[in-house]
Amino acid sequence: MSSIDPKITQQLAQQLIAEEAQAVADLLPRINDHFVTACEMLLNISGRIVVIGIGKSGHISRKIAATMASTGSPAFFVSAAEASHGDLGMICQDDAVIMLSNSGESQELLTLLSALKAMTCPIVTLTGNLKSSLAVNSHCVLDVSVTQEACPLGLAPTTSTAAMLAMGDALAICLLNARGFDEEDFARSHPGGKLGKRLLTKVQDIMHTGEAIPNVQQHQPVKDGLLEISSKGLGMTTVSDADNHLVGIFTDGDLRRLLENDLDLHTTNMQDVMNSQCQVAHSHHLAVDSLQQMQKNKINALPVVNAEREIVGAFNMHDLLSAGIV
Helix, strand or coil: CCCHHHHHCCCCCCCCHHHHHHHHCCHHHHCHHHHHHHHHHHHHCCCCCEEEEEEEHHHHHHHHHHHHCCCCCCCEEEEEECCCCCCCHCCCCCCEEEEEECCCCCHHCCCCCHHCCCHCCEEEEECCCCCCCHHHHEEEEEECCCCCCCCCCCCCCCCHCCCCCCCHHHHHHHHHHCCCCCCCHHHHHHHCCCCHHHHHHHHHHHHCCHCCEEEECCCEEEHHHHHHHHHHHCCCCECCCCCCCHHHHHHHHHHHHHHHCCCCCCCCEHHHHHHHCCCCCEEEEEEHHHHHHHHCCCCCCCEECCCCCCEEEEHHHHHHHHHCCC
16 A cells, blocks of 8 residues: 655645746746737637637636636637537637647647638637647737646646646636626626625515515504514514504514513503614615625614615525525
């Protein structure tokens, strides 16, 4: 059974990370006019961005395409091997193509050049060999060359793929910026993620409505409010006038303070004990904004009102938690 030497293992890992970090840092002076030209080519197409690679470069291509697609630049990955066997039909003349090849001589990619040129697709190539066949036949070339692979054998793609990935990310983020892609756009591309939920979920999506709203009128006795708090399970009840306008709220915390003062639950009216200066939410507001409002004011529930201050809903911290906002 093989064993691990802790010291050698740590040294090797640190060396690899240092070499990959250096390979990425070496890209800085290569962010030049060629890079700007590539961004302009990719930005000013009416179609999509097709990222093509093979082998380890293919894996990096897939990630770059996914990053672009999620940041406002419609993009998809095509395997160079499959492209020459039918998948080339996925590419249209309005598209732009990004090709990844460290050597620039990958036969699977070279095979595609004549067909892509016939479609007049702009071709941006990321390669470590600026004199390669792929480079000289592309419209724009970005240099991702490295001095050596970090692999002790000098064979496994490590620094080269790190450089490709960093350059691809740089393209994606610059396109994001040029398109004015913002947090709400990002959320629409990630509706299932926590960020998407926080930026898309509105109060109306989580609030209790209709009979589920805890509510008593201001002239009712406190005992009715207590029953409403218990039956609706939000830890509070709204208090309204005869026209359903919010005039205050009463919480289980208010109830505890009331009991400490020995007030009669049967004879004391809600208007005498309610909080008339309560915080409110509106149905069209983002739920995350209401979360911040609740945290700032150290409260656990909010009534929801419309422009006329009529009660239309209510929710508590548990509802925010269930919706993935917290």
